[in-house]
Amino acid sequence: MGKEAFGLAAKDNSGVLSPFRFSRRETGEKDVKFKVLFCGICHSDLHMIKNDWGVSTYPLVPGHEIVGVVTEVGSKVTKFKTGDKVGVGCMVGSCGSCDSCTEGLENYCPKTIQTYGFKYYDDTITYGGYSDNMVCDEGFIIRIPENLPLDAAAPLLCAGITVYSPLKYHGLDKPGMHIGVVGLGGLGHVAVKFAKAMGLKVTVISTSDSKRDEAINRLGADSFVVSRDQKQIKDAMRTLDGIINTVSATHSLLPLLGLLKPKGKLVMVGVPEKPLELPVMPLIFERKMVMGSMIGGIKETQEMVDMAGKHNITADIELISADYVNTAMERLEKADVRYRFVIDVANTLKPAP
Amino acid sequence: MAKSPETEHPNKAFGWAAKDKSGLLSPFHFSRRDNGDNDVTVKILYCGVCHTDLHTIKNDWGFSYYPVVPGHEIVGIATKVGKNVTKFREGDRVGVGVITGSCQSCESCDQDLENYCPQMSFTYNSIGSDGTKTYGGYSESIVVDQRFVLQFPEGLPSDSGAPLLCAGITVYSPMKYYGMTEPGKHLGVAGLGGLGHVAVKIGKAFGLKVTVISSSPNKEDEAINRLGADSFLVSSDPQKMKAAIGTMDYIIDTVSAVHALFPLLGLLKVNGKLVTLGLPEKPLELPIFPLVLGRKMVGGSDIGGMKETQEMLEFCGKHNITADIELIKMDEINTAMERLAKADVRYRFVIDVANSLSPP
Numbered sequence: 098m099g100k101e102a103f104g105l106a107a108k109d110n111s112g113v114l115s116p117f118r119f120s121r122r123e124t125g126e127k128d129v130k131f132k133v134l135f136c137g138i139c140h141s142d143l144h145m146i147k148n149d150w151g152v153s154t155y156p157l158v159p160g161h162e163i164v165g166v167v168t169e170v171g172s173k174v175t176k177f178k179t180g181d182k183v184g185v186g187c188m189v190g191s192c193g194s195c196d197s198c199t200e201g202l203e204n205y206c207p208k209t210i211q212t213y214g215f216k217y218y219d220d221t222i223t224y225g226g227y228s229d230n231m232v233c234d235e236g237f238i239i240r241i242p243e244n245l246p247l248d249a250a251a252p253l254l255c256a257g258i259t260v261y262s263p264l265k266y267h268g269l270d271k272p273g274m275h276i277g278v279v280g281l282g283g284l285g286h287v288a289v290k291f292a293k294a295m296g297l298k299v300t301v302i303s304t305s306d307s308k309r310d311e312a313i314n315r316l317g318a319d320s321f322v323v324s325r326d327q328k329q330i331k332d333a334m335r336t337l338d339g340i341i342n343t344v345s346a347t348h349s350l351l352p353l354l355g356l357l358k359p360k361g362k363l364v365m366v367g368v369p370e371k372p373l374e375l376p377v378m379p380l381i382f383e384r385k386m387v388m389g390s391m392i393g394g395i396k397e398t399q400e401m402v403d404m405a406g407k408h409n410i411t412a413d414i415e416l417i418s419a420d421y422v423n424t425a426m427e428r429l430e431k432a433d434v435r436y437r438f439v440i441d442v443a444n445t446l447k448p449a450p
Numbered sequence: 451m452a453k454s455p456e457t458e459h460p461n462k463a464f465g466w467a468a469k470d471k472s473g474l475l476s477p478f479h480f481s482r483r484d485n486g487d488n489d490v491t492v493k494i495l496y497c498g499v500c501h502t503d504l505h506t507i508k509n510d511w512g513f514s515y516y517p518v519v520p521g522h523e524i525v526g527i528a529t530k531v532g533k534n535v536t537k538f539r540e541g542d543r544v545g546v547g548v549i550t551g552s553c554q555s556c557e558s559c560d561q562d563l564e565n566y567c568p569q570m571s572f573t574y575n576s577i578g579s580d581g582t583k584t585y586g587g588y589s590e591s592i593v594v595d596q597r598f599v600l601q602f603p604e605g606l607p608s609d610s611g612a613p614l615l616c617a618g619i620t621v622y623s624p625m626k627y628y629g630m631t632e633p634g635k636h637l638g639v640a641g642l643g644g645l646g647h648v649a650v651k652i653g654k655a656f657g658l659k660v661t662v663i664s665s666s667p668n669k670e671d672e673a674i675n676r677l678g679a680d681s682f683l684v685s686s687d688p689q690k691m692k693a694a695i696g697t698m699d700y701i702i703d704t705v706s707a708v709h710a711l712f713p714l715l716g717l718l719k720v721n722g723k724l725v726t727l728g729l730p731e732k733p734l735e736l737p738i739f740p741l742v743l744g745r746k747m748v749g750g751s752d753i754g755g756m757k758e759t760q761e762m763l764e765f766c767g768k769h770n771i772t773a774d775i776e777l778i779k780m781d782e783i784n785t786a787m788e789r790l791a792k793a794d795v796r797y798r799f800v801i802d803v804a805n806s807l808s809p810p
Contacts, residue, residue, distance in 0.1 A: 196720075197720055202720075205720040205721075205744065205745060207696075266745075350736075359558065359566045360566075365738050365741055365742055366742070367738075368738050368739055368742050369738050372712070372735040372736055372737040372738070373735075373736050373738060374733040374734075374735065374736070375711070375733055375734045375735065375736035375748070376733045377726060377728075377729060377730060377733065377734060377750060378729070379750075380726060380748070380749055380750025380751075381726070381727070381729060381750035381751065381752045382750075382752050383566065384566065384627070384749065384750065384751055384752070385749070385750070386747055386748065386749040386750075387736065387741065387747070387748045387749075388741060388745070388746065388747040388748070389738060389740075389741025389742035389743070389744070389745060389746060389747075390742065390745055391742045391743055391745065
């Protein structure tokens, strides 16, 4: 049943991706169908193909930074038409009626349906953007601004919203504020760009000095602190209004908390598997906070992409062909990419013979 | 040569002090400064016994400077006021809380948040603005800059109102700051001791639904029938904890021992806030998944500024909120400290200073 599709799937927790034929549902009355042009490779894709979180079901077609061109719209679709440049991020459905959904925060709905590896309303499993086409409910489609190159815009749909949402929600978007970005990878580099576009002063915090030149001279950060250097940490104590922490390895929160001004906010967007040590004194005596954030709602994702269009913000990408994807995953595991792989789906993804 | 506590200042003073980390308190002669132009001299009527007093006399946190005269929940009568003092007159009933000094010119002080001033000094075991050590409320009287003196509202009893000066503000300040006061919302209070029982009362006064979260099932009757909590959750009962997942908007966590945050974070709804007030000896373990998946927050807080402490006293006066106390004599303090170490008090000891403290 449904329409033919093909893509790349992991068949087991080795995580090796190989050609895979499957079917997508018929375009329903509220659905938008689009030809996938590009799909970003998010670190979550790597975790999911290897079943690091224990929630993966196989075969798994990853990809939730998907952009393309609309080829068909259902009869009740009002916001999009054939030929529009659109994208889909991490969600393709939610309950629509809970408190979170009514506030435009579908990402916090307990019944969020993720773009891949999740059960859809029709009991089928969702397949992501490492594939030739996507069918998605209009309510979860994002319009991509005309001026943004589609390949470099794709990662905004996950990395972009993941850092944009907490900057706005926690009031860390006022010109003149000073924020820190911990970790300079897919999330971190986009955080620097959005923060600079918001008029903030930005300090990149990293475990080694190797990315200093890049951070300051190419990405536009104002300063750089090596977290293992006690003197650099000491000199930067109590200077930051907020920190966007993108690191998902186990690490120490104490020096990061020290960098915050009193009442400062440490926002976790990376998700270490094991709990971290929480020194309580900085929270108690300096009223500092630790909070988490996860992607964003659809309305704010559109807002983020529109802001990116206005300020010409895109990700720094390495465009790869579909048959390079397994090598890309190996390199991603070693953080050997500046800063996001994007698959050139339309030009290089071929169905299995 | 360094002056002794007795000769440091011109006026003789008497109280009880701990001389070493055994924490044993005994009579102690020292001295207080003259009442300066900005000062108020307070004859002490009552002083609450805060758990911090116990930690300090035993040097649990490693920065006690003996001899220590504890006590920062002080209620008394103003007996002298300096010529620049405008807010108080002799005979006023006043309170002194946890801090008695700050720089009075930094960003925090300008925002009435003296508790975050980097030069803030404590009522006891601290170096005051004049460079000398501060001695607290287990004594006959105290001399304090007017900025750090509070008007005690009429109708608020001196003895059971005293603990509000630390326990009350410690709970009230974060509830206001973190926006945990919306009527109808659901507050969890973890731990039912000095801080916890006041949190229940203040939570109810804000119109919140209040659930006490405790590892002791035997506190349920007390919590609901006497303190007015709406429900009671036994934290060691996995089934009950599971049923309560995602039901609370806020949690005030008063537990000071090392404890697990994971089950408490699970009780919060999306966007929920947990504020921790206890000072455990070791760092806590913070699981990141629940924070990220539910946009939850963990914050902390420590007392409050002078303006909001006054606001809190007015609020408690208006809503008849006082602490549940056990009044003791000064010479019963060591036994009280032993009992406090075992949490054997419902819920604050208060020393009847004026009636039981006398120099030998």
